[in-house]
Each structure stands twice: as structure tokens, then as C-alpha cells.
Amino acid sequence: MQVPETVDEVLDASGLQCPLPLAKTAKALNGLAAGNVLKVIATDEGSVLDFRSWAQGSGKCELLAQEISAGSDGKKRYIHYLKRT
Amino acid sequence: MTAGEIAAAPAQERIDQLERRVAELESRSPQGASNKATIVVLSGDMEKVMSAYIIATGAASMGMDVTLFFTFWGLGALKKQRSLKGKSLLQSMMTLMTPAGVRSLGTSKFNFGGLGPVMFGAMMRHSNVASLEEIAAVARDLGVREVACTMTMEVMGVSKDELLPSVEFGGVGLFVGEAADSKIQLYI
Numbered sequence: 466m467q468v469p470e471t472v473d474e475v476l477d478a479s480g481l482q483c484p485l486p487l488a489k490t491a492k493a494l495n496g497l498a499a500g501n502v503l504k505v506i507a508t509d510e511g512s513v514l515d516f517r518s519w520a521q522g523s524g525k526c527e528l529l530a531q532e533i534s535a536g537s538d539g540k541k542r543y544i545h546y547l548k549r550t
Numbered sequence: 551m552t553a554g555e556i557a558a559a560p561a562q563e564r565i566d567q568l569e570r571r572v573a574e575l576e577s578r579s580p581q582g583a584s585n586k587a588t589i590v591v592l593s594g595d596m597e598k599v600m601s602a603y604i605i606a607t608g609a610a611s612m613g614m615d616v617t618l619f620f621t622f623w624g625l626g627a628l629k630k631q632r633s634l635k636g637k638s639l640l641q642s643m644m645t646l647m648t649p650a651g652v653r654s655l656g657t658s659k660f661n662f663g664g665l666g667p668v669m670f671g672a673m674m675r676h677s678n679v680a681s682l683e684e685i686a687a688v689a690r691d692l693g694v695r696e697v698a699c700t701m702t703m704e705v706m707g708v709s710k711d712e713l714l715p716s717v718e719f720g721g722v723g724l725f726v727g728e729a730a731d732s733k734i735q736l737y738i
Contacts, residue, residue, distance in 0.1 A: 480678050481678070481680075482677065482678055482679045482680065483604065484604050484607040484608045484611065484685070484688075485680055485685075485688065487608055487611040487612075488607050488610075488611045488688050488691075488692060490611065491610075491611035491612070491613070519608075519611070519612055522612045523611075523612045523613050524613060525613055
């Protein structure tokens, strides 16, 4: 899994708990054209495994990469890159 | 394209054809069910109704067609108000003693006469978890259907004008029809 060089849209789902990051991601993906990449930023640790299964099941997107970084508030950020298919 | 036709084609063409065939087969569900989820909500307990809406939201966000079928105590979650118009004495008592909407649902444990849900609400806000009301609104926004069971509405004296305007009405036929064609069937 490699982090894509270009991102078409960013969704900040920081602070949101299950199931809201998924619900917002679904909406954001609906607005994207095929091939476009959505970057989702979440603070929920569960989102890592969530997005793996969810992307597979949705049939609408491909999970390109996931990474973890430290936010400015000291909390971890779980970042997911999804390509609209 | 049949397996015999694929075998007769040149190598690259065969690979392309096989890939298309695999993709087509993969898109079919083994049970022949559609991409649907159907959930019975029998319970009127706050945390159970909440899990029903969370699962519904997750499934709808994955592109599934979701139907929530509310019956018995679950009907209280669909109420927008109470009304005693045209009800018998027992039905009126039932109406006054049961919750009228997601905000007044009790919890199955630690309810403490209604204090429990207030405590849960505060703890959920503290953890930044959306309220049941908010999650239900997100579910509706994603196209989740809410169906009220007309038979139990009759028994428990729930009138249509007490329920949210988005609610549909149905019976076991609707449930079994949807459930038979669903990949996920749950009973909460």
C-alpha cells in the first residue's frame, strides 16, 4: 500500500465516533468521479480495520493506503486514502 | 461466454475473458440474495435501538438497501408525539406508560426510573458519541427505511399520527419478503 501523490478531496472526520466517519465517507464518495482519491482523517482507532472491510464490501471504492500520524493536539490521526471506482 | 468458448480462444484473449468471468461470478452472491439488510426492532431499550440504527447506518453507507421493521416495544422509537384520540382506556394507559420517541427510551439495565438514560447520554456526549436521535437522522439521510408493524400498532394502540412522517406501514409479508432477499437479517 502506497500513499497516493495527489488527493482530490479531504474529509476531516476527527473527533467523530462510529458510525459517523463511514456515513460521511459514503456521502463524500458519492460526490466523486471514478478514479478520484478521497483522504479521510479520523481519530477513531477502530477506523483502521473498519475501512479495510468497509471498502471491500462497498464495491464503490478501493482502499489505496492507510497511515497513522500525530495530530497537533497530541492525538493520533488515522488517515485513509480511498479511490472511487 | 461459456467455458468451452474460452478454451478455444488465444492465450491473452482467454485471460481477459477469464478475468471478466471471475469478476461477474464474484459480483453474484452465493445465496442469490440482494445487497440488502433487514432488521427487526422488537426492543424499545435505548441501547438496543441504538445498535439497530448504528448497524443500519453502517450497512447503508456500504451501499446496502436497509429496512428497519419496528414491532411491539420498538414502535416507541418511531413516535414524534403522544395522542389519545379514539383510544380505549387500556390503549390510553399503554400510550401514557410507554416512551414517545427516541429521546424518552429507557435502558435495559441501570434505568433507575429514567435517570439511567440521562447518565448514558452524558457519558456518550463526553466520549463524543452521537446521540441516538442524531444517528437515526443520519440513517434516514442515507435512505434507511423505517417500517411500523400495523398489527402491533393496533394491539398497543399506536396511531399513525403519533409516528414520524417518514414511517412506512407493513406486516410480516413485507418483513419476510425483504429478509428472504437480504444478506443480513437481524432481530434486535
